Amino acid sequence: VLGTSRRVLLVTDENVLRLGYAGRVVAALEDSECRVDTVVLPAGEATKSPETLMQLWHRAVACGLERGDIVAGVGGGVIGDIAGMLAATYMRGIALVLVPTTLLAQVDAAIGGKVGIDFAGVKNALGAFHPARSVLIDPAVLSTLPRERVAEGAAEMIKIAVMFAEDLFADFERIHEVDTIVERTDLIRRSAALKAEIVSRDPTEHGVRRYLNFGHTIGHGIEAASGYRLAHGAAVAIGMLAEMRMAVMREICPPSLEDRLRMVLDRLALPGIVKGLNPELVYQAMLGDKKRSGARFWFAVPATTGGGTLIPVSDDDARLAIAIALGRNEWYEFSSCMAQI
Amino acid sequence: VLGTSRRVLLVTDENVLRLGYAGRVVAALEDSECRVDTVVLPAGEATKSPETLMQLWHRAVACGLERGDIVAGVGGGVIGDIAGMLAATYMRGIALVLVPTTLLAQVDAAIGGKVGIDFAGVKNALGAFHPARSVLIDPAVLSTLPRERVAEGAAEMIKIAVMFAEDLFADFERIHEVDTIVERTDLIRRSAALKAEIVSRDPTEHGVRRYLNFGHTIGHGIEAASGYRLAHGAAVAIGMLAEMRMAVMREICPPSLEDRLRMVLDRLALPGIVKGLNPELVYQAMLGDKKRSGARFWFAVPATTGGGTLIPVSDDDARLAIAIALGRNEWYEFSSCMAQI
Numbered sequence: 001v002l003g004t005s006r007r008v009l010l011v012t013d014e015n016v017l018r019l020g021y022a023g024r025v026v027a028a029l030e031d032s033e034c035r036v037d038t039v040v041l042p043a044g045e046a047t048k049s050p051e052t053l054m055q056l057w058h059r060a061v062a063c064g065l066e067r068g069d070i071v072a073g074v075g076g077g078v079i080g081d082i083a084g085m086l087a088a089t090y091m092r093g094i095a096l097v098l099v100p101t102t103l104l105a106q107v108d109a110a111i112g113g114k115v116g117i118d119f120a121g122v123k124n125a126l127g128a129f130h131p132a133r134s135v136l137i138d139p140a141v142l143s144t145l146p147r148e149r150v151a152e153g154a155a156e157m158i159k160i161a162v163m164f165a166e167d168l169f170a171d172f173e174r175i176h177e178v179d180t181i182v183e184r185t186d187l188i189r190r191s192a193a194l195k196a197e198i199v200s201r202d203p204t205e206h207g208v209r210r211y212l213n214f215g216h217t218i219g220h221g222i223e224a225a226s227g228y229r230l231a232h233g234a235a236v237a238i239g240m241l242a243e244m245r246m247a248v249m250r251e252i253c254p255p256s257l258e259d260r261l262r263m264v265l266d267r268l269a270l271p272g273i274v275k276g277l278n279p280e281l282v283y284q285a286m287l288g289d290k291k292r293s294g295a296r297f298w299f300a301v302p303a304t305t306g307g308g309t310l311i312p313v314s315d316d317d318a319r320l321a322i323a324i325a326l327g328r329n330e331w332y333e334f335s336s337c338m339a340q341i
Numbered sequence: 342v343l344g345t346s347r348r349v350l351l352v353t354d355e356n357v358l359r360l361g362y363a364g365r366v367v368a369a370l371e372d373s374e375c376r377v378d379t380v381v382l383p384a385g386e387a388t389k390s391p392e393t394l395m396q397l398w399h400r401a402v403a404c405g406l407e408r409g410d411i412v413a414g415v416g417g418g419v420i421g422d423i424a425g426m427l428a429a430t431y432m433r434g435i436a437l438v439l440v441p442t443t444l445l446a447q448v449d450a451a452i453g454g455k456v457g458i459d460f461a462g463v464k465n466a467l468g469a470f471h472p473a474r475s476v477l478i479d480p481a482v483l484s485t486l487p488r489e490r491v492a493e494g495a496a497e498m499i500k501i502a503v504m505f506a507e508d509l510f511a512d513f514e515r516i517h518e519v520d521t522i523v524e525r526t527d528l529i530r531r532s533a534a535l536k537a538e539i540v541s542r543d544p545t546e547h548g549v550r551r552y553l554n555f556g557h558t559i560g561h562g563i564e565a566a567s568g569y570r571l572a573h574g575a576a577v578a579i580g581m582l583a584e585m586r587m588a589v590m591r592e593i594c595p596p597s598l599e600d601r602l603r604m605v606l607d608r609l610a611l612p613g614i615v616k617g618l619n620p621e622l623v624y625q626a627m628l629g630d631k632k633r634s635g636a637r638f639w640f641a642v643p644a645t646t647g648g649g650t651l652i653p654v655s656d657d658d659a660r661l662a663i664a665i666a667l668g669r670n671e672w673y674e675f676s677s678c679m680a681q682i
Contacts, residue, residue: 050395057391061461089430092457092468116433120402127433128469204434 011083076102077109084115088130103153112199152233211308215240224285237270242325247301271339273327417443418450425456429471444494453540493574552649556581565626578611583666588642612680614668
């Protein structure tokens, strides 16, 4: 996959190194006669900074990385994003190989070319589209992943299934335990393949790829308003239910699909609402969201499990959706499962 | 061209501001109901730094630039490169509009999507491909351009003509004064259009676009070895003659074309050799050039004025070409016009 006799700058984090996954990739690369330099970054979102990017630029120059060489990212979404940002900007773009070690990265973050760093308090404020040359997915590494982080990946798998693939969604309806997901390599493979297909049809997110934002307009708003204490998967689950509610109210999406989605998320212990957030903060965070274009919001929602649609959302309706997500809507309370900030 | 009611972050430099060109663009944008914020950078290559990029990122966030907004670069190649790097990396890429104010930028730098900054002493070590949405070329601004900088643009116009367009090259053979060039808007338009055509056929430089590197392998080497005191246009002129010499020696290029090229460059007072550089420094700079791939060098040379070819160049032949460029080859001295470092 990687070719031989090339130089590889391998970017990973402390956790992935400690669990031995980075070492295994280094050994495999050296067996292929690649010369490997390794950079170990602190684990966590704070690593996606301009300062880290500057550090990686220095390392790339120092180890003599050339245009035909490779940046490899071994880790979760954070590592993929920062390694990808290095590959996208070094010598006008060099090859990127990703070895995602979380479920979220395997089925979502590593696929589709979005790379980036956080800046001035805005997640992914800086970034590029730079698809990985190869994404090497080994579900065996998921055995050490905490349950909350499995649920995080599951939320994105369910999102793509409910939007695009009735058969995959029906398979999720038969799962009653979040732990089961990591054993279901067939579901991981199908979700990753579906994501790859969507993004290959629309790499720069001007068409069908926008439907992958289902749950993410409200989701990003509550995630940001929580100061990122709410997990991304939980935020997406809550966002999907609030956005789908708007679609049902407008008779764009059938109520039966809403019921099915709530049931699937509930069984995986993904929350339907979050308590304790200030709705005005959520609204302000949504205003700052780069997915907004012009004066109003757009929600990407499934019309059926066979395809999505974009619905324009007024300020008032956006506030209503926020109230639903925060469990503050007096005439609508639907979720048994709740996150608390 | 730009649409209306959008926010524009306009990047320019002190010289362009002082000459009034930036103000005219701001006025035109405000007439189109764009809201314009202006950043004025110091003139000169030192502006293409990570520090400037960081400053622009801050300004973009501070003025609330959104995904649908525009970065405008009004200036020469340096401004286009740094403004382009901002546009390429902000929110995974936003629209870029360039108003090039030097001949070099109008016929070459602004066209083709190469953006970048210098890093660790390497020119354009960091960068991306991010083509401008529009390039607005007004040859009237060239009236204030110093003669050396006109010659710089002329070198690139001649390069593309000798490689791709016999008729355009023949027109250059009829020019006896460098000052004439800025009045010949037809030549500027045809050169820019030819560059646009080549890069649209090969945006990422894996095919025909590589022929635009004619003169640039040796050229970059001597430019870097001079500590960038040698002007880019002079370096390219010297590089073209040295690289074409190799092609003539291998009977790839007819000697008549070499004679014609030398005559055209000579009339525009572009140098054929440069004295006072250390050949070993040139060689080392070429080794560090990101256009090298693997162990040997490649020269892109015209086989005729109708098309180019890539020739592999051994270490020994590269040193011979360097000796030719430095006027140190005892059995070959051809140029009446000489640069001195």
